[in-house]
Amino acid sequence: MEGSAGNHEVCPQFLDFVPKEREWLVNRDGQRRHGPSEEKELELRLGPPGNQDWSMRDSARKNPGDKSESLLSLGYFSSMSSMTQNISNGSQTQMFSASKNPVGAVISSSCSSSAYGYRGKTQHNQQQTKVPSFLQLNSPLQGLPVMTQEASQRCCTEAVDIQSAEKKAFSPSSATTAVPNSSQKRTAPGPVVGWPPVRSFRKNLASSSSSKPAPVSQNGVPDKVTSRTPVETCRKGLFVKINMDGLPIGRKVDLKAYDSYEKLSSAVDELFRGLIAAQKDSCPAGIQNKQEEEKALTGLLDSSGEYTLVYEDNEGDRMLVGDVPWHMFISTVKRLRVLKRSELSALSLGSSKQEKVRH
């Protein structure tokens, strides 16, 4: 945020203002005259979040087409906000506060102390009593009153505009900030001491109860084996057995390789189609049957095919595949089975004492 050389004059001065209000007032007048446009953008960015429509910003803002862009980017989170009742689909709603003057409200509700001695400047409306002086220092006068009248619908677009305006001026300057070394240091990859900020007590417990063979830590946490099931955390493959009615030999599938039921279904189809074909070949049944079998496997997840896919969950119950969200299925599935649909009614689904009907 160093920006142009002119800024260097700015920085020390406004840093000094806190103990000495008078000085601040003097500085302020001086400040206004410093005005490379980049600095003004800098100043604008120093405003509070949601601060909108400083008139200077108009020059920085791109054509109105931008607005739709920013609306779109807001649309991104409106999809997840079906529960956030205050956000409408048009995404033109405010994000900061329900009131029309988010920043204004903040300002006016703050204490009215005249510590910053700003009241003398009547060009602003009296709502700006408490805006901290360094904001006043750097913002153009005419910007702020406009802000308070602005409809809040602009608020969200402004938030994004802040970012887009900033992108222009900010990123280049950040590349030339005074401390490139520490920023490199900060973004160094690899394990960092004391990060993430989790107590070592908790770290050790987490590692000792996971399935990986955790060595006993220096704290001597006992490496007890827990009753963890063989189904493990996300990073490893999740191989479960899958058997099919009529086939003596089962297969194993890695459920981590799929992210949806459809993919699993087609994988199962591929897996067994060949096996069934091989099986059928050895049977007296003709080729026609084989083709029927092949087709039947594609209706696993709906009621259309001849076969259906069920699974056994962690409680030992046999369940129909497809009811719960995929990730939930993943976390409870222990084994899979492809059943003939005609067998379904013969089974009592959900019973934990289910015997295997056919091998």
Place this chain on the structure above:
Amino acid sequence: MNYFPDEVLEHVFDFVASHRDRNAVSLVCRLWHRVERLSRQRVFVGNCYALSPEILIARFPGLKSLTLKGKPHFADFNLVPHDWGGYVQPWIEALSNSRIGLEELRLKRMVVSDESLELLSRSLANFKSLVLVSCEGFTTVGLAAIAANCRFLRELDLQENEIDDHSGHWLSCFPDSCTSLISLNFACLKGEINLAALERLVARSPNLRSLRLNRAVPLETLQNILMRAPQLVDLGTGSYIHDPDSETYNKLKHTILKCKSIRNLSGFLEVAPRCLPAIYPICLNLTSLNLSYAAGIHGSELVKLIRRCAKLQRLWILDCIGDKGLEVVASTCKELQELRVFPSDVLGVGHAAVTENGLVAISAGCPKLHSLLYFCQQMTNAALIVVAKNCPNFIRFRLCILEPTKPDPVTMQPLDDGFGAIVQSCKHLRRLSLSGLLTDRVFLYIGMYAEQLEMLSVAFAGDSDKGMLYVLNGCKKLRKLEIRDCPYGDKALLTDVGKYETMRSLWMSSCEVTLGGCKTLAKEMPRLNVEIINEHDQMEIGSEEQRVEKMYLYRTLVGPRKDAPEFVWTL
């Protein structure tokens, strides 16, 4: 007010309970100061090196309850060397030599020795309550002394301490005459426990309300204990593993039905998820649930459990609950006030356990949320803005994006605006922890808006000294500031030296402050202890320009401490 007799004043002051209010009362005039200090029973010392035991004892002769904190907060994350300090021994010695009838001692991040515990147990006849949080240096021998000698012990609460386990005998050291226990928490003990002694102890403690077991206590014992103590309000299970078809498990199911008072549930350090249904009947009554050590419970089982906990006010879980699980929390736990989501895999940053979506869902569904600790894979400005709007009541907001300096993944921008929205909206925010990619701008917002902020934790953030200065200038109520790996140097440190006397402490590590800067500060502010931690002997006394790796400064009445180890220089 001068015309009131002291007793009246004292009676009025009885209604003034909080430490801060009482501190304020004592500043009004000499008379009030005197009445207040003579009647004060509970004292909180946020930094044990800010004063001496003698000063404390002299001022508050009626002291009954003392809370002491030792090491800086970042000691929790291994940033403070092992023997930095924080010994409780001098305090216990001084108290035992005085006439103070201390009844309660609460320590956090202090070094407690067996010797201290023994001395405590022998010299304080009326001692009733010992609470140790994140402490170290003692063993079960010290616990045995407490058990054996404190005749009126009501509370022994050990939270997340590093305790060397020599034997499980200490539980047997509670005499048969000890029937006063109200609260017993030994969940952090790693070793074996004398189970029979435990059961007998519970059987003779009719007032027992809170019991948290360690991993060594099996389900059978839990069953026996609950049979004898159905009045428990707070339960921490030990090992929760059994065959769900067994007799024991069946018995447990029935026993739990009688435990209608349980409001806090924790533990499950080892767990067989198929045994969880036994606790379903009590879920509806739970106001606090801590499953943050229960790595054995998966997402879907967690969800099944939480769906039954409609009255939850506090929930601590692991991030394996996932965003979808958090949506369930949001739709079920409408009374939720505090949420902590811990990382289940601190080493593997990569798989999306929880993201901004989970937090947004929570904020939408839980309007009473005021305390948050959230470890996540990523966060966006948009999400934080929504959260800020949905939950303006945050008092504590601690966000930890696991990858340092990670930007908003959607816009690739820093998270300045998101956090800015939080501080702007949450006017009562007292504690804030930042993470992700952040520039000086976020500190500008914090300085502007976070008027009630008392504690700020910063890591890998900011671009220049301005960031730190915005905070020091703007946050008038700031008490603790801890910074690591930020580009703040001497200018930031020295611009407003008077500020540090208004704060409890400042920690800066891996920043740009130099030895010379620290020396200057120490010279100008004699009532601060400016400590440099020179762990690996990197620093030479002499060159002022060398960077200081770790600096910890705090205000104090008693000057440099005498127990500092060699690698700590007090300038």
